[in-house]
Amino acid sequence: MRTTKLGGLGDVSRLSLGGGIGQIWGETPREEALATLHAAVDAGITLIDCAPMYNNAEKFIGAAFEGRPPPGVKFTTKHQLGSPVPGTAAAALEASVDASLAAMRLGRIDLFFLHSNLHRDGFAYAFGDSAKAQFSTALSIYVEEVVPAMEALKAKGKIGHWGVTGIGVPDAVLDALDHPVRPSVVQVIANxxxxPGALKRYAEPARPRQIARAAKAAGLGVMGIRAAQAGALTAKVDRELSPNNPDRRDYERAAPFRALCARWGVDPAYATHRYALSLPDFDVVVLGVKNRSELSLCLKAEADGPYSDAEMAEIDALGLRPAGANGSPV
Structure with missing residues (x-):
């Protein structure tokens, strides 16, 4: 397993095991989830990416390692703060950390993410704006409450580093990266x-590659998420989705990619993870796998190394990336 430096965390594996083992993407028996955790670590994965909203993932980590994780393995978790009553963000973040520490049976979280969307004050979302207090954090709250709270959690020794999930409104995410007190790591869409599929609630184009470039330019670590776009870039979506679901629409739009994979003789899940691992500016790719079979495909993608420039160009030539404001892919 290749390694990389991820912000202040130092050396970690290029692959991170994500929350799929928590029984959120299709059915996974408990025993298989635990076996997948152990198989990932045995294969050299040293970063486990978790969150309370990933159903049983934190509990399974606690059960798998019983409070004694292998040396060198690091753990992340997250909190979707939203926009709480003024003056309450610090308590909410600390309570979330405490609950995650108890569930995972750990003494410290290596990396703790603000998992809310970020938006500039006064911004109105195109979809679900009435619920934005639940899923999105205004930049004023981020600057005045979240940043100091994260630094306080570091000072208390409850977390080693903190980060943001960069799936919010692009300008707001870029503003956060430009703040004098920066996160150590940013999670960014990498497919x-x-x-972002169903995670996207704003009308403008997503700009994940611009966000990744800005993060690297600022000296931050970048974790790529949604490499398989919630199953849209696999051979078959593993759960029921309505025809209007953005992930279902992405699956249908990705038919040319599956046809290309058929010509190449590879599984789409293998190809999409190898593509994500080939992108510049991304240090780590988070896996949404739920079992050892899916894990093995991703391990092979990492072992086979980056795609060539010609192979990347052939995938990009399918035209599946959205056009930016200048008419070219973002």
Whole structure:
């Protein structure tokens, strides 16, 4: 397993095991989830990416390692703060950390993410704006409450580093990266469609590659998420989705990619993870796998190394990335 430096965390594996083992993407028996955790670590994965909203993932980590994780393995978790009553963000973040520490049976979280969307004050979302207090954090709250709270959690020794999930409104995410007190790591969409799928609530184009470039330019670590775009870039979506679901629409739009994979003789899940691992500016790719079979495909993608420039160009030539404001892929 290749390694990389991820912000202040130092050396970690290029692959991170994500929350799929928490029984959120299709059915996974508990025993298989635990076996997948152990298989990932045995294969050299040293970063486990978790969150309370990933159903049983934190509990399974606690059960798998019983409070004694292998040396060198690091753990992340997250909190979707939203926009709480003024003056309450610090308590909410600390309570979330405490609950995650208890569930995972750990003494410290290596990396703690603000998992809310970020938006500039006064911004109105195109979709679900009435609920934005639940899923999105205004920049004023981020600057005045979140940043100091994260630094306080570091000072208390409850977390080693903190980060943000960069799936919010692009300008707001870029503003956060430009703040004098920066996160150590940013999670950014990393797939061949540049698609956040059902996570996208704003109308403008997503700009994940611009966000990744800005993060690297600021000296931050970048974790790529949604490499398989919630199953849209696999051979078959593993759960029921309505025809209007953005992930279902992405799956249908990705038919040319599956046809290309058939010509190449590879599984789409393998190809999309190898593509994500080939992108510049991304240090780590988070896996949404739920079992050892899916894990093995991703391990092979990492072991086979980056795609060539010609192979990347052939995938990009499918035209699956959205056009930016200048008419070219973002």
């Amino acid at each position: 061949l469609m540049d698609s």
